[in-house]
Amino acid sequence: MSPDRRHPAGFWLDTCGDDLTPRPPLPGDETVDVAIVGGGFTGLWTAYYLAKADPTLRIAVIEKEIAGWGASGRNGGWCSADLVSPPEALAARYGADAAVSMQHAMFETVLEIGRVCEAEGIDAHYVRGGTLKVATTSLEAERLHADLEASHRLGWTAEDRRWLEPEEARQRIDVRGLVGATYTPHCAAVHPARLARGLARVVEGLGAQIFERTAVRAIAPGRVRTEEGTVRAGVVVRGLEGETGSVRGHGRLLLAVHIHMGVTEPLPPAFFDAVGWRERETLSDVRPVFVYAQRTRDDRIAFGLGRGHPHPGWLTPTYIVPTAVRPLRATLARLFPWTRRARIDSLWSGYIGMSRDWFPSVGLRDGIAWAGGYFGDGVSTANLAGRTLTELITGRETELSHLPWVGHRWQPWEPQALAMAGVGGIFTALRWADAIEASTGRPSRVLGVLDRALPS
Numbered sequence: 106m107s108p109d110r111r112h113p114a115g116f117w118l119d120t121c122g123d124d125l126t127p128r129p130p131l132p133g134d135e136t137v138d139v140a141i142v143g144g145g146f147t148g149l150w151t152a153y154y155l156a157k158a159d160p161t162l163r164i165a166v167i168e169k170e171i172a173g174w175g176a177s178g179r180n181g182g183w184c185s186a187d188l189v190s191p192p193e194a195l196a197a198r199y200g201a202d203a204a205v206s207m208q209h210a211m212f213e214t215v216l217e218i219g220r221v222c223e224a225e226g227i228d229a230h231y232v233r234g235g236t237l238k239v240a241t242t243s244l245e246a247e248r249l250h251a252d253l254e255a256s257h258r259l260g261w262t263a264e265d266r267r268w269l270e271p272e273e274a275r276q277r278i279d280v281r282g283l284v285g286a287t288y289t290p291h292c293a294a295v296h297p298a299r300l301a302r303g304l305a306r307v308v309e310g311l312g313a314q315i316f317e318r319t320a321v322r323a324i325a326p327g328r329v330r331t332e333e334g335t336v337r338a339g340v341v342v343r344g345l346e347g348e349t350g351s352v353r354g355h356g357r358l359l360l361a362v363h364i365h366m367g368v369t370e371p372l373p374p375a376f377f378d379a380v381g382w383r384e385r386e387t388l389s390d391v392r393p394v395f396v397y398a399q400r401t402r403d404d405r406i407a408f409g410l411g412r413g414h415p416h417p418g419w420l421t422p423t424y425i426v427p428t429a430v431r432p433l434r435a436t437l438a439r440l441f442p443w444t445r446r447a448r449i450d451s452l453w454s455g456y457i458g459m460s461r462d463w464f465p466s467v468g469l470r471d472g473i474a475w476a477g478g479y480f481g482d483g484v485s486t487a488n489l490a491g492r493t494l495t496e497l498i499t500g501r502e503t504e505l506s507h508l509p510w511v512g513h514r515w516q517p518w519e520p521q522a523l524a525m526a527g528v529g530g531i532f533t534a535l536r537w538a539d540a541i542e543a544s545t546g547r548p549s550r551v552l553g554v555l556d557r558a559l560p561s
């Protein structure tokens with residue numbers, strides 16, 4: 106799809122086993138019941154559940170590139186129960202009961218994705234091995250204990266998340282310098298592009314149309330305008346996440362953040378004999394600039410770094426920023442020094458959507474539905490969004506329609522230059538905090554300042 110080394114499709118799309126030749130674009134004006142803008146997980150899950158709920162609905166997915174080309178086909182493959190807003194933040198804003206309901210809906214979502222893959226024959230390499238979050242200093246261990254206590258205060262049980270002493274943690278994954286870890290079973294590793302592309306095929310099989318290479322310029326109640334024609338629809342769904350700003354008038358809802366990932370060559374059996382990682386748990390540490398990783402089905406490590414850059418509109422989100430590459434390469438070695446010798450087979454980048462208050466949202470108002478603001482936690486959340494939007498659109502409500510994120514109103518961002526400066530400052534401060542903690546072993550004051558300054 107993309108032979109340009111500066112704009113690679115990335116490992117996942119390259120290995121998804123699907124034909125990436127674009128489907129035909131919108132042929133001209135169309136009329137449907139539901140027009141879905143964006144062919145990522147949000148759009149595709151919405152199309153899937155709508156088509157299942159009412160097979161008579163005429164559904165069109167309109168995608169600028171190809172289905173799965175955005176973050177959905179280029180992420181870390183953590184299908185987790187995490188939300189961008191942690192349970193304490195949800196509880197502070199919406200009350201403890203609402204936070205617990207949301208958390209349980211997310212636990213269930215991780216299972217639901219596995220069920221659909223099974224039922225629809227999507228081989229997304231789904232394995233529910235849980236997540237290991239590791240500490241390699243006493244400071245990180247304190248941070249993990251604090252997280253654990255906070256989640257237990259909100260009703261998580263020891264089954265949902267527990268502390269592992271170093272020996273037990275090492276039996277799962279032997280990370281260098283491990284002093285403890287937490288483990289939760291509520292996460293699966295997936296091959297994200299296999300999931301996105303497989304889902305697109307299932308959606309088509311259910312009768313929905315997918316138009317690719319069709320960029321939407323404007324949306325309004327009942328109407329989607331593209332260069333190729335106008336789609337009239339009873340409901341318009343906006344599922345553009347990091348590229349929400351590409352549609353006129355929606356630019357200040359979500360800020361695009363640009364992040365990079367890489368994948369090693371397949372590692373030899375001796376590496377996994379030494380390290381373990383038998384259950385394909387997803388893995389991260391808890392430094393201010395954290396590493397996240399998964400063991401792929403073919404024994405590579407796919408990994409990324411919790412640092413990004415606000416994304417200026419003029420830069421293509423798939424562009425590899427040269428200065429991002431070295432820290433990414435260095436980062437895996439801090440957990441597994443042996444990987445310094447490993448070849449990096451693919452590096453790529455993508456974009457995520459950040460709301461002003463760091464809350465995700467889903468809703469339907471005046472004929473326009475939306476979902477997004479997942480930040481780095483959209484793989485599962487987009488499935489919950491798809492089911493929720495289906496309820497809102499068909500009017501068949503369950504408890505999903507009453508979760509706290511439904512109808513949540515985002516405060517608009519400041520004008521782009523200001524928003525980018527602010528978010529850029531946050532990422533720079535996190536990098537400083539990371540460097541200070543690494544050299545002193547003590548918490549950086551920068552984090553305290555950020556904690557007070559950021560929305561919670």
Ligand SMILES: Cc1cc2nc3c(=O)[nH]c(=O)nc-3n(C[C@H](O)[C@H](O)[C@H](O)COP(=O)(O)OP(=O)(O)OC[C@H]3O[C@@H](n4cnc5c(N)ncnc54)[C@H](O)[C@@H]3O)c2cc1C
Pocket residue numbers: 142143144145146147148167168169170171172173174175176177178179180181182183184185319320321322344345346347348349351352364365366409454455456457458476477479480481482483484485486487
């Ligand atoms: C490097 C990286 C790592 C990540 N890791 C994880 C992880 O491990 N776990 C996790 O939960 N989340 C992760 N995320 C976030 C997750 O991938 C996203 O939250 C999720 O995929 C968002 O899905 P979406 O459908 O809302 O958006 P997208 O997948 O971005 O889909 C939006 C689609 O809209 C299309 N589009 C854009 N503009 C237009 C337009 N004008 N007209 C028509 N179509 C348009 C795009 O081409 C794209 O296909 C990561 C993201 C990245 C980039």
